Amino acid sequence: MPSKFTWRDLLALNSKEQSFNTPLSCICHIDINAFFSQFEQLRCKFTENDPVVCIQWNSLIAVSYAARKYGIKRMDSLEEAKKKCPKLIPIHTAVFKKGESFWSYKPFGYNIDPSNHKVSLDPYRRESRKILKCFQKYCDQVEKASVDEAFLDLGRIIFKEIMTCKFFGKIQNKFIHGDYKLDEKLPDLFDIVSHNSIEKDSEEYWKFLGDVFNPNKRSIFVDWDDISILIGSKHCFKIQQIIRNEFGYMTSCGVSNCKSISKLASDFKKPNGHTIIKTNCLEDFLDQGKFEITSFWTFGGIKGKELVEILGLPQENSISYIRESWPNSHLELLEYLKTKLLALSEFKTYSIKVESSQECELVCLKLYLLTRGQWKELVNPKPVVKNMSAVKNMRGGTCACLQDCYSWLKVFCSELSSRVNELEKEYNKAIIPKTIHVAFRGCEKYQFVKRSKSSGLLLTSSKTTYEALYKNAIELMQELDKAYKQVMYPLTNLNMSISNMEILSAGSSVIDLFQKNMNTKNTNDIVNTKDCGAPLEQATKKDAIASEGASFYQCDQCDMSFSEKKEYNEHVDYHYAMKLSENLNGADEFSTSLSYGERLLLFGNKSNHNNSISNSNNNNNNNGKVLKKKVETATTNKKVGILKYFDT
Structure with missing residues (x-):
């Protein structure tokens, strides 16, 4: 045949x-069975027959198959699980401690206080990345579906x-x-x-x-x-x-x-x-009886439940019911869906809108093909990173003042910087967040007031470091504290997120990000790339100069020297980023990018700065560091836009 x-x-x-x-x-889908509990079982050198469970505070978040034989489920509390299996082996996740920028595992039996600790999932993410690399070594098209599963084409x-x-x-x-x-x-x-x-x-x-x-x-x-x-x-x-x-x-x-x-x-x-x-x-x-339309991973949430209600699907055999009721085309299903939506929308609001004809048709086409096993989707290896967040629900008075907020922000910044860096390694990409957001929820006394603050995130290198995130986060927290101090403490929730991710090729620097953004700006934008100047014009690589047997790179702008090319390039990125920022926001008197004439015109003959210039002539390297520090920390000085005085 x-x-x-x-x-x-x-x-x-x-x-x-x-x-x-x-x-x-x-297409194949591979899932690591009870991943968290398997990871802890292997890490602590238990066997597959040992009833291991992974816990967070008093809750079970993963149950090994050995423990499941005793009827233990994820919804059980630790006390309930121990009653079912007296020999249960509970292993707590790694945790951050309030005020510390690193996570750790605590000894068995250690009483972890949830009021001053936060769970860390970093160990599982790192192990997941190793396994993903193994998949990618064998197959050229791998999509990570979650921390413990992947699709392979x-x-x-x-x-x-x-x-x-x-x-x-x-x-x-x-x-x-x-x-x-x-x-x-x-x-x-x-x-x-x-x-x-x-x-x-x-x-x-x-x-x-x-x-x-x-x-x-x-x-x-x-x-x-x-x-x-x-x-x-x-x-x-x-x-x-x-x-x-x-x-x-x-x-x-x-x-x-x-x-x-x-x-x-x-x-x-x-x-x-x-x-x-x-x-x-x-x-x-x-049709073997184990699946309904809500079993499909794309219809497992609200939309799937709505479709069951709108289409009047039976609680059992809903998949075969759809095939038999609309056997010829998804357009038959679409017509019926729209009719039902018009009738039901008078009494209830649905996420599927009859006015959105394209959305309705896509839902019907997808449902029609899914129930026949014919819905095809690309195995997509590209990371889709929209935002990352770190959240802590506070207990008691664990966050009762600004200093407490700083302690938790240290934890958040460490977690988020680690997650970004792990993701970069996973996909061999440079991932640069451009927005930072801090939010809180106040206490019951003040009706759980919610407030938040966002700002652009200026990184001084192509790496999302803990230090850079923390510096930006505490500035936002200070503003929130200043505005709402009387009605916020003690907090019941604090969270921080980074978003607006820019994904670049591995090895890209922050300069590539700015160049990319400038290329997309229209002619009315305030930033003029000609005025900003290319970074190599500001700080060119000098020929390697022998100094006591070592080579170094020197910055023309502030005379700082570097023994490593990588450090030098990051320093150049810093000058370039500051120049762009000053064109947008204005410069202060400590700016290293202003000429003597520009500084004199903008700020006059200020003695403090003259002293700085004098010191610069005496000790270039040390003063370069001082000037850099002043630029980074001077947040209250008066700023004047350069573009106001010079044609661009």
Whole structure:
């Protein structure tokens, strides 16, 4: 029987942009079982048979499969879990202590006071990054779904095997000699399989590794999509073994032709499961009684519940109900959805709006295809970083004054800078936040007043450092304290976030960020790039000068010298950023970017500054540091816009 698939479908497997959407696609989803508890079990050298649970204060946040045998669930309190299993091994997460900029693990039995500690998830994020690197080493298209799961597009791996494995010689010859047309049907699969059945090792090759979901005993090999799933499942099984051998983790995996089905399949059998869903078994899998439309990860929230209500779906077998009720097109479903929305919207507000025809049609198309196992989505390895936040709900009087706020901001800044740096390593990108936000909620006495403050985040290098975040955060906190001191303490909540992320190529500096932003400004913008000057005009690299056997780089603007090129480049970035800031916000009398004439015109002949200039002639290096410090700390001095006095 001739194949229903074409050479175009096969060749699409070799394209990162097209492989997810070809009918021969193969996507796997790998989930690390009970990740937090497995991590703590391995870290503390317990076995898989030990009933380990990971806890936060008095709550269980992860339960090992050994502990689940005692009926312990995540919703249980620690006391309830100990009653079910007297030999329970509770391990607390790492924590930050108030006022400290680092996290640590406390000894077993240590009574951690939640009023002056904050949970740190950094150990799990770091371990997750190691595992993700392992996935990426094996597969070229990996999407991190969360800290303990990922999608892998196996298209290129499958294509390579078909073009190199000895069992596919017939199709290889046609490909090598170009003896095919894109829309020509692929060779009959039966000829391929039967031709190789006499090979000694062929029987093992055609066996699936894992559990093929096939309750109705359908044919194992029908067409080339089954070959794609076969090869993909074998490689996914190898990846699971690598994770097991290198890290010690049990994982569950789902293999199918799309992300949504693979996600359901990886949850189907745990722990250590490997569930394979062939194309001709998709509807069997969806209708076996375990799933409803709210089981799909994109409809698991409010929107899924709303659709059940609007469409009048049954509580059970909702997936098959949709297929049978609207069998021909998603447009039938769209018409029904709009009619019901118009009627129900008079009495209740829904997140789905009938006025938004595009949104309604997309929802219906997605629902129509999901219930048939045909909704295809790209496996996207790009990080989508919108913002990061650190939050602490306060207990008692643990945050009763500005100094207490400083102590918690130290914790927040350490956590956020670490998360940004880890994300940069994970994706090999430079991630630069441009906005910082601090907010608080006051105490009951003042009706839990909520206030917040935001500002632009000026970094002096391309790294998001703890020091830079803390400096900006305390300035915002000081402003909030000054404005609301009488009605805010003791706080019941404090949070800090960074947002408006700029994602650049690895190795980029803050200069690249400014250049990128300036290129997008219109002609009416106040910043004039000509006036700002290129940083190399301000502080050029001098020839390496021998000084007691060492080379150094010297800044022309403030005469500071650096032994490392990296430090020098960051210093140049600092001058450039300050120059841009001064063009926007004005300069003060301590600015190092003003000439003597500009300073005299703007501020007059001030004795303090003359002394600074005199000292500069005597000791260039030391004064350069003093001037830099003054520029960084002088926040109350009068500022005058340079552009007011000079044509730009």
